[in-house]
Amino acid sequence: MWARTEEILPYALLLPSLVFLALLILIPMVQALLLAIQADSGEFTTAYLQRMAVDVNFNDAWRNTLLLIVLIVPLQIVLALAMALLVNSRFKGHQWFLYVYAIPLAISDLAAGILWLAVFTERGYLNTAAQGLGIVDQAKVYLSFENFGGLVAAIVIAESWRATAIVMVILVAGLQLIPRDFFEAADLFGANRLRRTLYVVLPLLRPSLQSALIIRTIFAFQTFAVVLALAGRNMPVIAAEAYSWYANNRDAHLAASYALLLLGLTIVFTFVYLRVLGLREAEVKR
Amino acid sequence: MTAVAAARSPRMNARTWDRVLIYGSAILLALWVLVPFYLIFLSAFSRPNDVFTYPKPLLPTDLSTETMQTFLNSTGVFASVINSIAVAVLTIVISLAFGAPAGYALARFTFRGRQAVQLVILASKMFPVAILSIPLAVAFLRLGLYDNVLGIALVHSAMALPFVVLVTAGVFAGVSNELEEAAMTLGCSRLTAFLRVALPLALPGLAAAAIFTFVISWNEVFASSILTLRQRTLPALVLFALQQSPLYFKFAGGFFMVMPAIVFIFFMRRYLLNLWGGR
Amino acid sequence: MAGIRMQGIVKTFGKTTAIKEISLEVKDGEFLVLLGPSGCGKTTLLRCIAGLETVDAGRIFIGDRDVTDLPPRHRNIAMVFQSYAVFPHMTVRSNIGFGLRMKRVPKPQLERRVQEGAALLALEPFLDRYPAQLSGGQRQRVAVARALVMDAPVLLMDEPLSNLDALLRLQARADLKRLHREVKRTTVYVTHDQVEAMSMGDRIAVMREGVIEQCEPPMQLYTNPASQFVGGFIGSPPMNFLRGRTKAGAFEGEGFSLPMDGSRVEDGRELLLGIRAEQIRFGERGVPARVQVVEPLGATALVTVLVGKVPVKVDAPVNTTVRPDQNVSLAFEPADIRWMDATTGAALAH
Incomplete structure (x- = not known):
């Protein structure tokens, strides 16, 4: 009896979680696929996917989504690396800076969008500061459909501000796994900080950098509320289209098509990353 | 003596410069993070009409609670805050009830398939759960869970569960297994050993996991918006009102969404690294 | 009161077998030490007795009760953990x-x-303190007290002294021995420290790779090791071994030949000659060797000599006159020699 319960126990403890995840992730994933390719009558059809492909916003949506990823992710990695390396130098009070840098971790992309709206709106703080410093002579309009560059810049800044925290936390955790001896050894051999970072720290940090890159890219595909907050419907992105097709037009099929597109892109990107970066299973696990 | 001092001073200088550089850049980055909070605070604690004043005051000389009051008295805001809290609490209960046992199993046992389970949990942590909202909305309509606090809480639990499993695994791993084994040799069953020894010691960590779950749920926009019509959570309400509402309403809403997050992150700062990094 | 009886215990972890069919009996009131290097399975065996591990095969009896399928709390045991687990x-x-x-x-x-x-x-002075306010030695005593008050007939201890510093360990060792004399519980004590084992155990079970090599009272183990492993593990310095081959009633090693009562062993067999350091004298005739190091230890001097290329430890009087690089002869009584098979390491019956 004792032996049997002992053997079954771990599985019994894990089962509820796994069933829950299956019910709320696996099954809906299949249903999303079916919604996109199956008509209400039960027939399989590509009509919804075709309608999505000719939708006015379709091309803009996927282009903008990719554009934002290309701009945001590298910026975040650099910013986060700077924060992580600073924190890891363990200067006096570094824990407080770690806390401050991590605060945006708890901010939704909607709230982040609104925070930066206060900055970028026409009568906002950016214009106040710029005019105060004499950089511009009158308030400029950053967030309008005529100023695509302004919209993109605002979104990139807001997203970099918000989601850098996740990358930073991953990197700090990764840096802590590197034994202090490595840093001291590098010092002993006369490497200065830059050389130490380039030749000792970064190679050792590679696994963390890779997982940060993957996680951030996957999440960047879901960017939507920050875009809606700053650009409204002037800048279509995939997730926002999915939202709007369901919330405004009540069309689950088209919404699911966009969701499926998102899922497909996510999977392709992850796969490409794993291929290109040559990740081994052991590294993903971290 | 003078020779020694002369030899030392450039090095001291380099040291000082080093510190200036480190603190300087650390503070600069901290300002980058903190200034937007300050600005939303200024915006939220002004008068509704102040959104049109320009240039904006950069110092908190003219604070007022008028905007916040107007926001909180607006239709639906109070109810949505209640909904948000209800959803978050439900999410905590569900995801801890399911996730903590799993975290315990991963922390305590070596068993066949352990690696596979870990991989599944990690993969679902990265899975874009929001995408599932649309098929779930269809399913929930049929099940009567659409526009329902429990329905949103279920989706939020699915998002939070992988985190809860990993954090609680870390928490339980921090409580030595020998303590529970000692309790078992002293007359406890596995359950009573857990309740009397592991649980009290794991409580702070579990509280941190609960707080983080709260933050996940409190912040979630996509699923909440898709899955609700009238029973909106605060982010769903703000998002829904984004097109029509005046700026001051958005700023007040933004501030209201941000505040608890800052406080909660403070309380779980010790466990930050467990969420994304580490084992 | 109760003894412990183990029959054919097997325990595997995945593909590795931690315990390979061990049968062992611990008598009522006995102090049995499980001794062995790390990874030999001694702690696993102890945990099987406690019920913290379930066995793959075999039965465990405590007293007359078969406890194999009982959880720890129903086994009537008390345990002291290595980390104390206070x-x-x-x-x-x-x-x-x-x-x-x-x-x-x-x-x-x-x-x-x-x-x-x-x-x-x-x-008594610490009853209202929390463990964080105690020293390591005090925590260890709390763990022992917690186990003793249970009045369980069987007391299990898993390296309870290994986290104490050297001086404290001597004190705690004496305390545990005194306690055992006073309370007379059947005790199974796991350690990797052979001095601890020698000084405390009524019997010592020497384990290696999941098997008990020998289980006997300490002095028996010391003088008549059942194998090269036991001889090498017990005693400080460990038993010396010289390799050689039997030939015409003699043992021929590297650069020496010793007469044997050859009636027992057939010709051409590879053997090990085992001899304790304190049973070797520097003599006129015997095994030729060259002194490498002389280490005065206070009461005696430990001399390392080379027989061919094999280092041999010799316990010499502290005023010994041998010096490094000196050529010496090693003499010993034939009765003190323990012969082992060179391939299996097992002792030859004498």
Whole structure:
């Protein structure tokens, strides 16, 4: 009896979680696929996917989504690396800076969008500061459909501000796994900080950098509320289209098509990353 | 003596410069993070009409609670805050009830398939759960869970569960297994050993996991918006009102969404690294 | 009171076999030491007795009861852990009384027994402290007191002294020995420290790779090791071994030949000559060797000599006159030699 319960126990403890995840992730994933390719009558059809492909916003949506990823992710990695390396130098009070840098971790992309709206709106703080410093002579309009560059810049800044925290936390955790001896050894051999970072720290940090890159890219595909907050419907992105097709037009099929597109892109990107970066299973696990 | 001092001073200088550089850049980055909070605070604690004043005051000389009051008295805001809290609490209960046992199993046992389970949990942590909202909305309509606090809480639990499993695994791993084994040799069953020894010691960590779950749920926009019509959570309400509402309403809403997050992150700062990094 | 009987215990972890069919009996009131290098399975065996590991095959009896399928709490055992496992969120008093509370011992009796247990280990001044306020030695005593007050007939200890510093360990070792004499519980004690094992055990079971190589009283183990492994593991310095081959009633090693009563062993067999350091004298005739190092240790001097290329330790009087690089001859009584098979390492019957 004792032996049997002992053997079954771990599985019994894990089962509820796994069933829950299956019910709320696996099954809906299949249903999303079916919604996109199956008509209400039960027939399989590509009509919804075709309608999505000719939708006015379709091309803009996927282009903008990719554009934002290309701009945001590298910026975040650099910013986060700077924060992580600073924190890891363990200067006096570094824990407080770690806390401050991590605060945006708890901010939704909607709230982040609104925070930066206060900055970028026409009568906002950016214009106040710029005019105060004499950089511009009158308030400029950053967030309008005529100023695509302004919209993109605002979104990139807001997203970099918000989601850098996740990358930073991953990197700090990764840096802590590197034994202090490595840093001291590098010092002993006369490497200065830059050389130490380039030749000792970064190679050792590679696994963390890779997982940060993957996680951030996957999440960047879901960017939507920050875009809606700053650009409204002037800048279509995939997730926002999915939202709007369901919330405004009540069309689950088209919404699911966009969701499926998102899922497909996510999977392709992850796969490409794993291929290109040559990740081994052991590294993903971290 | 003078020779020694002369030899030392450039090095001291380099040291000082080093510190200036480190603190300087650390503070600069901290300002980058903190200034937007300050600005939303200024915006939220002004008068509704102040959104049109320009240039904006950069110092908190003219604070007022008028905007916040107007926001909180607006239709639906109070109810949505209640909904948000209800959803978050439900999410905590569900995801801890399911996730903590799993975290315990991963922390305590070596068993066949352990690696596979870990991989599944990690993969679902990265899975874009929001995408599932649309098929779930269809399913929930049929099940009567659409526009329902429990329905949103279920989706939020699915998002939070992988985190809860990993954090609680870390928490339980921090409580030595020998303590529970000692309790078992002293007359406890596995359950009573857990309740009397592991649980009290794991409580702070579990509280941190609960707080983080709260933050996940409190912040979630996509699923909440898709899955609700009238029973909106605060982010769903703000998002829904984004097109029509005046700026001051958005700023007040933004501030209201941000505040608890800052406080909660403070309380779980010790466990930050467990969420994304580490084992 | 109760003894312990193990029959054919097998325990595997995945593909590795930690315990390979061990049968062992511990008599009522006996102090048995499980001794072996790390990874030999000694702790696993102890945990099997405690019920913290389930066995893959075999039965375990405590007294007359088959406890193989019982959880730890129904086995009537008490255990002291290597990390002490003192509950950090309870005072010393609650720690010692924990087991009794679980057994729902009435309060007055519980308090009396906690007092007794605390007295036995000189813990009275610390009863209301938390473990964080105690030293390592005090925590170790709390763990022992907590186990003793259970009045379980069987006491299991997993390297309870290994986390103490050297001086404290000597003191605690003497304390544990005294306690065992006073309470006479059947005790199974796991250690990797052969000095600890020699000084405490009524019998020592030497384990290696999941098998018990020999289980006998300490001095028996010392003088008649059942194998090269036991001879090498027990004693400081360990037993010396010289390799050679039997030939025409003699043992021929590298650069020496010793007469044997060859009637016992057939010609051409590879053997090991085992001899303890204190049984070797520097003599006129014997095995030729060259002195490498002389280490005065106070009461005696430890001399390392080379026989061919094999280092041999010799316990010499502290005023020995041998010097490094000196050529010497090693002499010993034939009766002190332990012959082992060179391939299996097993001792030859004598």
